[in-house]
Amino acid sequence: MYDDDVKEKTEVDWDDKEVVAKIDENDKKRKKRVGEIVAEGGLRVAADYHHAALIFQHGSTTVDYKKANELAERGMELGDERSKWLYAATLDRWLISQGKPQKYGTQFIKSEKDDWELGPINPTTTDKERACFNVPPVSEALAKFKEKYRFN
Numbered sequence: 001m002y003d004d005d006v007k008e009k010t011e012v013d014w015d016d017k018e019v020v021a022k023i024d025e026n027d028k029k030r031k032k033r034v035g036e037i038v039a040e041g042g043l044r045v046a047a048d049y050h051h052a053a054l055i056f057q058h059g060s061t062t063v064d065y066k067k068a069n070e071l072a073e074r075g076m077e078l079g080d081e082r083s084k085w086l087y088a089a090t091l092d093r094w095l096i097s098q099g100k101p102q103k104y105g106t107q108f109i110k111s112e113k114d115d116w117e118l119g120p121i122n123p124t125t126t127d128k129e130r131a132c133f134n135v136p137p138v139s140e141a142l143a144k145f146k147e148k149y150r151f152n
Helices: 002-008 017-039 046-057 062-077 082-097 127-132 138-148
Strands: 108-110 116-118
Touching (some): 002 046, 017 046, 046 082, 127 138
Antiparallel strands (some): 108 116
């Protein structure tokens, strides 16, 4: 499911409403199944937690993002290096879903000019703290985001 999630979101035209609707539908199905696996105690190793966290990160509610953060934290505790960034991203998404500024600077929004920009961020978090979670400095974040998702 993790691989399907990642593949489906690679090189996507996010302005195509039909494509986005299909992705949303698939995200809900994956989240439901992963929720069942979590409830059954089916997560065993660090990568399981990382994979489950990503699925919940692509949820749609504050509860989903909190669950994603908890799963990423467990993956990180078990030694999954990728879970460090995911922990930061899930925390940021959870905070933003509550109307609070993000801590690490992993979440981006469309501006009024229809361009991508870094979402509101807590200015007290340092780039040194970000680096501990494999998050780029704020000065590089937007460029890396656009490069990753192939936005101009």
